Amino acid sequence: MDEEYDVIVLGTGLKECILSGLLSVDRLKVLHMDRNDYYGGESASLNLNQLWKKFRSSSSPPTHLGSSRDYNVDMSPKFMMANGALVRVLIHTDVTKYLYFKAVDGSYVYNKGKIHKVPTTDMEALKSPLMGIFEKRRARKFFIYVQEYLETDPKTHDGLDLTRITAKELFTKYGLDDNTVDFIGHALALYRDDRYLCEPALETVKRIKLCAESLARFQGGSPYIYPLYGLGELPQAFSRLSAVYGGTYMLNKPDCKVTFDEEGKANGVTSEGETARCKKVVCDPSYLPNKVKKVGKVSRAICIMSHPIPNTNDSQSVQIILPQKQLGRKSDMYVFCCSHSHNVAPKGKYIAFVSTEAETDQPEKELQPGLNLLGAVDEMFFDTYDIYEPVNEPSLDNCFxxxxxxxxxxxxxxxxxxxxxxxxxxxxxxxxxxxxxxxxAAEE
Incomplete structure (x- = not known):
């Protein structure tokens, strides 16, 4: 503890671990501390006993669910775009050597009460039951335009300046109807609301291209990949990386308090009567509650099931996006499902999450549209948590x-x-x- 560091990182959540890995690779001297005795913070993976302890403190899990240690239930489950920024960070830092990934079976979108596979290419658009025959042709033309678009080659721009026209104007040029725009914007470009429609179209086209390229990468049924044994592997992989580059890790350090000099700049962290000095502090919102504000709340349900989600072609892993407009809501709803195929549950069991930005105080009611898609559920846990973001100015207080x-x-x-x-x-x-x-190489 009694040393000087370039950066002290508090909390071993995924974001903090990625940053400590990146900073260590940059040859900065990093100390990484966590008040918990396990990795992952808010993005930890829990076994069955831990899940029961968290949500049903008194009882223990029923035996028919199988062995506790066969479960790795992520508290913030997220799939990775196969060509996306996170995979690039993993390769840049060489963390891929500690992890094994597998493609995700399916990517679906909710439309008019049913779920449909998300078409990401011109050929898939022609087969999709999401659209009528004329709409399919228009969508196919749009997808071909996106697939061929190169920012550096004006010949592929079809006379359009995507930095000047909005996404809405681009969709209108191709004559796409609201339903098609809905799944393209939310299930391919992954926007969470419709504000993007009034912004320059270039970002939307880049996002759709990323989705199509990610899909092509593993020739799977979706553009996503996911690590075997769940996301809990990621913080540990980044901490190994940090250690290789000389980073120091300390778990189970209670009462980590950031100390400040007379100018209000962070200059160290104290725990158990010892102080480590530093130039900068990186942490999750729970370590500096007076420098963050609450900006929302997430409602979610965690479900254990004995079957794949109906109407997903028996997918062992799948994402379903329910766009806000389809539900008459302000924000989208998401369904995540994973199983034995990614080593997060025993054979024959499936873990499903339904999550959304809370708009009421009744998650049971609010999540119903997503829960209705799951079929029979063995066990269900409801949960809400607050979303915080920083309000400080890092250049003034050295807190990130x-x-x-x-x-x-x-x-x-x-x-x-x-x-x-x-x-x-x-x-x-x-x-x-x-x-x-x-x-x-890690796909299998």
Whole structure:
């Protein structure tokens, strides 16, 4: 403890672990502490006994669910886009050597009361029951435009300047109806509300391209991948990486308190009467509650089932996005399901999450549209948690605070936060131009 560090990181949540790994690779001297005696913080993976302890403190799990240690239930379950920023970070830091990934079977969208596979290419659009025959042709033309679009080659722009026209204007040019726009914006481009429609179309086209390229990568049924044994493996992989580069880890350090100098700048962390000095502090919102504000709340249900989700082609792992408009809500709802195929449950058992940004105080009622898709459920836990984001100015207090995890079941928003924090801390932009094939060996 009694040393000087460049950075002290508090909390071993996923964001904090990625940052301590990146900063260690940059040869900064990092100390990483957590008040808990386990890795993962809010993004930990729990076995069955831990899950029962968290949600039903008195009883123990019924025997018919199988062995506790066969379960790895992620508290913030999210799939990764196969070509997305998180996979690039994993390759950039060489963490892929500690992890094994497997493609996710299915990606679905809820439309007019039913779920449909998400079409991501022009050929899939032609087969999709989401659209009528004329709409399919228009959607196919749009997908071909997106697939062929290259920012650096004006010949592929069809005379459109995507930095000047809005996403809505682009969709209108291709004559796409509201339903098609709904699944493209929410299930392919992964926007969480409709504000993007009034913003320049370039970002939307890039996001759809990322989705299509990710799908092509593993030739699977979805653009997503997920680590075997769940996301709890990620914080541990990044902590190994940090240790390789000389980072120091201390779990089970109670009452970690950030200390400040007379100018209000963070200059160390105390725990159990000892103080470690530092130039910068990185932490999750729980370590500096007076420097964050509550911006929302997530409602979720965690379900254990004995069958795959109906109408998903028996997918062993699947994401379903329920766009806000389809539900008459302000925000989307997400369904996540995983099973033995990713080693997160025993054979024959499935873990499903339904999550959304809370708009009421009744998660049981609010989550009903997602729960209705699951079929019979063996056990169900309801939970709500608050979302915080920082209100401090890091250049004045040297405190870099991550945002809480949102309701999405994919990683794109999480990684944006991490990359922005990395730039704030180091003044550099992380170079993510990597050889993506470095992670493909891990697909099985």
């Amino acid at each position: 605070i991550s945002k809480s995890y949102d309701a999405t079941t994919h990683f794109e928003t999480t990684v944006q936060d991490v990359l922005a924090m990395y730039t704030q801390i180091t003044g550099k932009v992380l170079d993510l131009s990597v050889d993506l094939s470095a992670a493909s």
